[in-house]
Amino acid sequence: MTKVHFIAIGGSVMHQLAIALKIKGYAVSGSDDEIYEPALTNLRQAGILPASFGWDATRITPDIDAVILGMHAREDNPELIRARELNLKIYSFPEYIYQESKNKTRVAVGGSHGKTTTTAMIMHVLQHSHKKFDYLVGAKLEGFSQSVNITDAPIIVCEADEYPASVIEKRPKFHFLHPQIAVLTGIAWDHINVFPTYEIYKEQFAIFIRQMEPGAVLIYNSSDTELSDLVAAEGRHLKLVPYTTPIHMIREGVTRVFFDEGYADLEVFGGHNLLNMHAAKLVCNELGLTDEEFLAGIASFKGAAKRLELVAKNERSAIYRDFAHAPSKVKATMEAVRQQYPDRQLIAVLELHTYSSLNADFLTQYEGAMAPADIAGVFYSKHALEIKRMPDLDPELVRTRFGRKDLHIFTDRPAFEAFLNAQQYNNTNLLLMSSGTYDGIDFNGLARLLEK
Structure with missing residues (x-):
């Protein structure tokens, strides 16, 4: 039986590969220093959740046929060091x-x-x-x-x-x-x-x-x-x-x-x-x-999750959620909604969440990207900047980079939610674009906006 060990098994696609190989009949083991949902439950149900979190070189044995290394693992990982000592075959995910x-x-x-x-x-x-x-x-x-x-x-x-x-x-x-x-x-x-x-x-x-x-x-x-x-x-x-x-x-x-x-x-x-x-x-x-x-x-394809995903709608309005974050994706997504509903007002808000989008120099790439929206906003959290160890962004700089003086800027969820609550949604579409979550906003609960 083929024996495979995953270092950093909790990744979003890594744990899916681990489960697929288990279903195929391989002997699968893995490790990670932290595993979050949904990977935690998925691995538990598949019977391959590590018994404990953390790295342990004794998990790496000479009979392992392949070690698959996740992006989360560092080069000084003790399991990786042991795998190299044993001259085991070490692969990245795509390899x-x-x-x-x-x-x-x-x-x-x-x-x-x-x-x-x-x-x-x-x-x-x-x-x-x-x-x-x-x-x-x-x-x-x-x-x-x-x-x-x-x-x-x-x-x-x-x-x-x-x-x-x-x-x-x-x-x-x-x-x-x-x-x-x-x-x-x-x-x-x-x-x-x-x-x-x-x-x-x-x-x-x-x-x-x-x-x-x-x-x-x-x-x-x-x-x-x-x-x-x-x-x-x-x-x-x-x-x-x-x-x-x-x-x-x-x-x-x-x-x-x-x-x-x-x-x-x-x-x-x-x-x-x-x-x-x-x-x-x-x-x-x-x-x-x-x-x-x-x-x-x-004809029956409804789209991938978070790709122009319909959150809520009625006869006059709709709310869409989209994964768009890079400048070209942002513009394409807004133009799509605008062309599909040319007679409706468009309110669009982009969350700056990636390393690139939170970089003051890279922000010049977004000039004109929010132009298709009648009302436009940008959200970014202090927490995201702190995690990425990046300097604070001045709201006026963001407006300048986007080339839109009327751009609404939000740096915390309460202010953003207050803005959403204050808008009128008659004959209007709301488009929320992000690879993040706007600091944990309840997307399903946004349907109440259309009831106003």
Whole structure:
């Protein structure tokens, strides 16, 4: 029996991989210095929750076939030191995914935005078409009990992240997947704590393209000029498949998309989602599905968690929650809501929560990003700045960086909630964008705003 040990098993995707391998029949063990929900309950139910928290070198024994190292583990971790002493095979998360999928058709969805949604669309349609496949995706999806699944299926669909693989492997995760079919959705500078300049960030995508095997399929967003130029320079050895926004129409708040002779009325909307959908269709075509089969499946796709997720609505108003945090994502999400409901007022609030978005210099990237909103706000907490050991942000500086003098600034939840309570929601949409929680706001409770 294959024996696998996870150092830092409590991570959001790490614990999902651990559970998937347990289901596959592997002997799985793990450790962590702290494990939070939902990982705590998930690992307990799977029977692989560590008996105690903390690191213990005696857990590392010579009979372990693979040690999988999470991002949370430091280089001086005693279990990692012991694994090196025993010359055990040590993998980062993506390196191990590749080991488990060497004999599969590997699909990797990369890019600065839209990765999760595009991956989710592919998964949804494949499932609808009864195709057997494994997957790795960064969100909870309706119809899938896990966010990672490893079986003996002939296909694996992976969300391909550009963040570093582990503490001892600093290269981006997506460099280790070696796909036969890849998607690149676009390039917009992010993760400045890892990639301090745009050129360094862009180079990671150049390396990804160069590393693809000759004849592999690269599906890319040709409306992104930076990406198109990069593909032209680096992708001559590949089968290149460009895509743009497909033909569509919006009627009474419903988007209809057309591919060849067929069409589907969608549960999701927005120009960015239409781009993601076109990429997903092209992947499904490469995997043997027709446009007709794709349209039949995509019509019931409701979106990934926190991606333009509908919180509440009535006949005149709606509240949406979105994971958007990088400048390009923020603008695309607001434009989507504006285009879908052109006659409604738009109130939009962005939480600055990531290292990049809380950096005063990087904030210049957000200039004009909040322009589509009639009423715009920015929320950031002192707590988030303290955790990241970053200096305080002056509200006037934030307004200047966003290029909007009427920008509402909130630095604590009570002030933010008071603002929400004071607004009128007749013929109005509220859009909340963040990779955080606005210091623990009750999203489900926001439905009461529409009752005013």
